[in-house]
Amino acid sequence: MNPSLRKALAASGPFVGLVFVYILFAGLTAWQGGDSRDAFLSLYNSKTILTQAVIVTIGALGITLVIIAGGIDLSVGSQIALATVVIAWCLREYGGDTAGIGLSLGAAALGILACGVCGLLNGVMSALFRIVPFIITLGTMQIARGVAKWIAEEQTIVTPESMLFNVMVVEPQPDVATSVAPGIWVAAGLIVVVVLTLRYTVFGRYVFAIGSNEATARLCGINVTLQRIWIYTLCGLLTGVAGVMQFANLTVGDPTAAVGMELDIIAAVVIGGGSLSGGEGSALGSVVGALIMAVLRNGCTMVGVPNFVQDIVIGVIIISAVAVDRLKHRATVAG
């Protein structure tokens, strides 16, 4: 096969998967008949799917950087919970009956910052103690969760009305762009930024180089330690944005939110072509991975498939995505 064609096919693999899953559920709902077909294909439902995918998508953007650089971050779920708690705490402490725009934005910024600090700590500690990131982030996963519970005094924090509540609301209005939840715009903007960063900046190239061969990166004068710290910090900041979205969804600060979400996010990256051994992955692929999972969960609910089947199906998809990737690699090496 022509190499550029093969490359194009390899890159579009996750996208083909997304289209397949979508058509599959369109077919299933049609076969079931009645309202569910129209419901699944409706613009409103598409907007719902996109909105449901926002949190995992933004989280996946951060983890994509980490995974391409050959690392892993297990603490993102806890970080998201921490962000919701920090935001809610801010709104409750400083807001009256309603929180103004300034306070809302400030609270969101503080939530993002809290996650940024978590990321910074992940990066600094794995550099300082030379411990593999799996262990470090396993630790910070517990620590961030604990701090979230501490701030929230082990309860959900109820907050005054804030503009943040509207970020993830799906307007039932059928007209297209203007009625999309603001969170989707935020996600779209971040996707563009991360895609461009990975493809067109020195930093992006270094991320790939460190994951592909750390020794080479060192040989070429790249300060691997510093770049790693940057990468984890950026991942934390992006996770913080995902945390803002999670807060908007919940409208309360919940220290027990997003338990296990890190695995969903890592799954999105892996489905999208990220390799846990580093050097491979793409932001767009991860986004498609997140969408595949969102379509799947939404479609299963529409068809009336019970929750446990959804879990099994997603598990199968993760394994087959990686298996297909392996086979593709073997074909490239043989060719």
Place this chain on the structure above:
Amino acid sequence: MEPLLRLQDIQKSFGATRALKGVSLAVRPGEIHALIGENGAGKSTLMKVLSGAIRADGGRIELRGRPCAIPSPAAGRRLGIAMIYQELTLAPHLTVEENLTLGIERRRLGVVRSQRGKIRDVLALLQHPGLPLDAPVRTLGMGLQQLIEIGRALMSNASIIIMDEPTSSLSAADTKALFTTMARLKEAGIAIIYISHFLEEVMRVSDTYTVLRDGETVASGTISDTTMAAIIEAMVGRKLTEMFPAMAHDMGGPVFEARNVHGLHLPHGVDLTLRAGEILGIAGLVGAGRTETVRALFGLDRARAGSLCVAHGRPCPVRRQRPRKALRQGLDLLSEDRKDEGLATAMTITENTTLAVLPRFAQARGWGPLRLARERRAVWRWVDELNIKCAGVDRPVDSLSGGNQQKVALARVLENDGAVILLDEPTRGVDVGSKVDIYRLIGRLAREGKAVVFISSYLPELMGVCDTIAVMHRGKLSQPRPACEWTEQEIMRVAVSGE
């Protein structure tokens, strides 16, 4: 006495490379047989054939007078051939006893049965009857670990033990102890094939020898009938081929100075001065500290002491050297380990070529977007100039042949355009055509007034390409002398004996 093991005309090819062209060798019981040859002469390939790790294409292996085949490492062990590698293969967390019986555990009803009786016999033979059997192996010193490795060979009733550079990681005391052990094994009728670069050791402990060169047996006999000089001659005795293009170049003033460089292990106090347009060859055995020296100078390995100064810049302690700093000073290094360090082989030719100077191709002093078109143009220039055969600059490096991969690594050095270039084994694993291209390139660099350090274990290329040559022996570098004043025999002598 009847030979225990006899090899006749063993041949082995890897693709177009003929690693073994016909090797013969005979070992008798209770004999220490030295296998000698330069790097790449075919020693390791031969040992792999003997241990069953690879199969020979042709030739005859006779064990105790009967022809036999060694299709797998397990078969080799069953025939009583044990291999002791340079890197020990013990399980560091398991105990002495567990390591000794690893893979040959006796079971009764699925439960491991004690073999303490046999272990006692083996340890008695090794003259270490009191070794604590319950101690984890990692708590023991290198010498004892090696002893356990030998013990493991004896546990499986080995009659031939092959030792590959066993003394390279041992202290002087441990080396002495090893030689005592070897003498005991000899008395017990075990044959030892002993591979070592250190010729003085070889002369001391061995009874017989075989010299390999270019995959052929070129000399063999009894040690007491020969001299070290004769062995060295047999090792290097080849003619200079017409591979080295003469490139006239002038030498200018000094552009690089390093004083008293000490690494964590190696080197021990190296001084180095390079002049503009000088090609300095560094010869020496593997493990002598050549790679460690240039890595310390480039800041890749930690150093203990020393200072360096590039192109009249400020003197800088080697302890504070970092690759990034070195590159900025105009000092560049080509790694000896192309696959694991020199190149990110899964990345493209373009990405590899520009990785060290990437900020140059970005707008806003490295912070803005990359100028991808300009980057590709720069890479295409090197592809043309260095004659890199590739289907395009966006192809991954691992799609190229070894020679072309090495040229990509060289292109990165050229793109950085430093004044002092350290090349560590630049022609290793490279086809002949690419070798000539690389020699030409080194000549061109010198003509452009750059100072080049050329590390190689292949003496003819050092003699053919370099202006001056220095020899490294156990962490110390000799005074450089003009290449024409050296002979290969002299270089070999200094490399193995240090004087």
